[in-house]
Amino acid sequence: MAKSLDLELAATTKIYGETIAVDAINHKFAAGTYSCLLGPSGCGKSSTLRMIAGHESVSTGDIVLGGTNITDLPPARRGTAMMFQNYALFPHLSVVDNVAFSQKMKGVEKPVRLKKARQLLELVDMAAYAERLPSQLSGGQQQRVALARALITEPSVLLLDEPLSALDPFLRIKMRLELKKLQRELGISFIHVTHSQDEALALADDIIVMNGGKIEQAGSPRDVFNTPTTEFVARFIGGHNVLQQKGASxxxxxxxxxxxxxxxxxxxxxxxxxxxxxxxxxxxxxxxxxxxxxxxxxxxxxxxxxxxxxxxxxxxxxxxxxxxxxxxxx
Known part of the structure; x- marks a missing residue:
């Protein structure tokens, strides 16, 4: 696997026409950590993830991975990999060919790429399904295949866009445990977008709460939960009452x-x-x-x-x- 590296956002901004979707945010994701970008719909978390992946251009500011400015590099040359919300598997390719696809595009020889793809299917517990088509798999199984396909490029940072939202509650909790275990085993950074407070609290070493294109608060799950710094965080993270006392909230x-x-x-x-x-x-x-x-x-x-x-x-x-x-x- 690739070496884990620090990832830094420096005044990273995304503007669509008149709308500022991400407003000059600064944050350092430490190497080898599990981070969750948490917030309501439209807060800028997915735009941030897509800018890190290179699927969205940066309007102003920089993205630096391990000391290298990757702001203008194409997705395949960044050292990041993205797992999409809808898994985006090719319906006509077998599971093993889906996982090996990016290696095929790079011109890696068939025996070499298939061997590597099978190793990754082993890692996500899907080796037995290598010859099946995506339509013959359950949602949870398709998700594991999408995960293996993202990991075959040996990224320093794996980016996950609402990866558990399509699963039923029982499977969501099971996959949550597996994602955390996989991140520990691989030792690379995971950056995971979610609007679920429970998911962020359960998974993250570092929670970044976003609101209106800005970072409202960042810290460990315990710090963010026990000491929310703003009314928005207190209400969004849940489990809190906001009271007005002597003119202060x-x-x-x-x-x-x-x-x-x-x-x-x-x-x-x-x-x-x-x-x-x-x-x-x-x-x-x-x-x-x-x-x-x-x-x-x-x-x-x-x-x-x-x-x-x-x-x-x-x-x-x-x-x-x-x-x-x-x-x-x-």
Whole structure:
């Protein structure tokens, strides 16, 4: 496999006509890490990935891989490989020929390219399907073939555009584990675009949250989840309430909000009305209307909830530890 290299975006910008899709972003992806570009539709994450791949031109700024400026190089000469959302397999070619295709284009001899293709099919657990056509495979199997085909070029960086979005929830979690394992085994960098917070938290060493073409926050999953720096990140990453306190916005994790049926000695910070109760297995979420403080969510363990259930329509009293309320940037 290729050597893993640092990848750096320096004021990288993408403009379509009047629209700035990616706005002068700076970020360094450390060699050998799993990074997730996370954000809602239209935030610029896929445009960023496509610029790194060379499938989209850079309007201004640079992309540097291992000290080499690759901004204007064609995709095949960058040291990156892209796995597309729709897998884009050739329907008339067998699995092994699909994987070997880029080597065929480079003029690699048939026995050599087929041997390498079979090695990669082995790696993704698809060796037994080498002679089948893509139409004879399930979605998860097609995905593995697309992965092998991207890896045959021995990239320093593998780029994945929403690779799990077409799979059912069970298979998505299974493939998530396999992607992480594969990245560790290969030791190269993976940059993965997703709009799923769960996916990013589960996979990434580094999460880059994007909003409106800019990077809103970047850091480890734990840092981004526990200490969101803006209201957008707190709301998008999920599991947080955003409260207005003394003129400042604070984020408070839903599982740190304490709910009582009676105002206690320590005094309730807020009074709220229970709008809904959602059972989620290990947790129970209460949807709360806290008047001027807005709509809040409290996450209780199922054990705590069922010891003393709270009915829809009840009035409850909310408290939290001051250290659990995390101040957000204006």
């Amino acid at each position: 604070v984020a408070l994790r839903a599982d740190r909000l304490r709910v009582k049926k009676a105002a206690g000695e320590d005094g309730a910070v807020l009074t709220a009305f229970v709008k809904d109760v959602e059972y989620l297995g290990s947790t129970v979420n209460l949807a709360l209307d806290a008047g001027g403080a807005g709509d809040l969510t409290a996450a209780l363990t199922d054990e705590a909830f069922f010891q003393d259930p709270i009915e829809i329509g009840a009035t409850v009293f909310l408290t939290w530890k001051p250290e659990d309320a995390h101040q957000l940037a204006a």
